[in-house]
Amino acid sequence: MANHNDFGILAEDLAVEHLKENGYSILVRNFRFQKAEIDIIAEKDNLIIVVEVKARSTDAFMLPQEAVTKTKIRSIVSAANHYLEEFNRNNEVRFDIISVLPNKNKNLIIDHIKDAFQAFDAN
DSSP states (O other): OOHHHHHHHHHHHHHHHHHHHTTOEEEEEEEEETTEEEEEEEEETTEEEEEEEEEOSOOSSOOGGGGOOHHHHHHHHHHHHHHHHHTTOOOEEEEEEEEEEEOTTSOEEEEEETTGGGGSOOO
């Protein structure tokens, strides 16, 4: 397995820990629908939280969350709709991004961006 894949798995594990520590229940990891994948589906306060985890070893080129394109958003929304139908869930849904970046001391820092897709027009 490539080193960047290991880093991605570590970032997802850290995101899950962060969510659990903040009162979220993890429902599913790596939910797939067609070609789309949702990294984490969680629940808190009767909301379904769909989480895209983005990690980078450096922010020299772009912040991790900047890698979430309109195409990626449409794909995640489609997969989320399928999840809701498949599991007969009628909860309100929120889309978050958790970015993971090392600081100057190489410690990984988590940035949980709630309602992250609000800034995008996915049409």
